[in-house]
Amino acid sequence: MAFSDYVQARSPVLLRTARSLTPNPADAEDLLQTALTKTFQAWDRIDDKRAIEGYVRRVLVNTRTSQWRRRRIDEYATDELPEVPHPGPDxxxxxxxxxxxxxxxxxxxxxxxxxxxxxxxxxxxxxxxxxxxxxxxxxxxxxxxxxxxxxxxxxxxxxxxxxxxxxxxxxx
Incomplete structure (x- = not known):
């Protein structure tokens, strides 16, 4: 399987994972791009192509963790949750x-x-x-x-x- 074929086939799923790991959709796209760049660099070293999905997810998590460690705290937790209306069909x-x-x-x-x-x-x-x-x-x-x-x-x-x-x- 070629790298470009993999990216084309799995990008929507991987983007969903990236969006789950970061609050900003633009940051999620950047996170995915970084993870795919790292994966491309290691593509020839990955012998078992069935392991690629796990490899990319691991790169996503590791990259996001590294970003958290580097980033200064600019968001502060609060004791109050925003008031959320009762779920309904709306x-x-x-x-x-x-x-x-x-x-x-x-x-x-x-x-x-x-x-x-x-x-x-x-x-x-x-x-x-x-x-x-x-x-x-x-x-x-x-x-x-x-x-x-x-x-x-x-x-x-x-x-x-x-x-x-x-x-x-x-x-x-």
Whole structure:
């Protein structure tokens, strides 16, 4: 398989992964471009072409982590979540709820954020997530569990959360 064929076939999926890792769509495109550049440089060294997908995802996560480490903090977490209307059939309301969830996911530490994205948005198994992250399945399980607990607690600050999700605020 040629590199250009791979990029043409997999770019939409890889862009979705990049968008899951960064809050700004333009930054996601830059992240993907950087990851593809790094992949192109290593293309001839990758013997098993079936492993390319995992390699590119790993490059995306590593590149994003490096960006986080280099960047100064210019965003500050807040104790209050924006008020989100109750989900309903209205597309605008559902989009607002998705936006609120992404903001909550983005407040997670970079490693937990990457694991949640790979596990639930990319629909990878725990083993696949562990492989991409270069860690053990147990580490993925515990990190994702802590991340989900934090997301539940954060979401529990919003009035009506228990009614919408059935989760208990006392679990926080």
């Amino acid at each position: 597309e605008a309301e559902q989009q607002a709820l998705r936006d609120a969830m992404w903001r909550a996911v983005r407040r997670l530490p970079p490693r937990q954020q990457a694991m949640v994205v790979l596990r639930y948005y990319e629909d990878l198994t725990e083993a696949q997530t562990a492989e991409v992250m270069g860690t053990t399945v147990g580490t993925v399980k515990s990190a994702v569990s802590r991340a989900l607990a934090k997301l539940r607690c954060d979401a529990g600050l919003r009035p009506g959360f228990e009614r919408d999700t059935g989760l208990d605020r006392a679990a926080c």
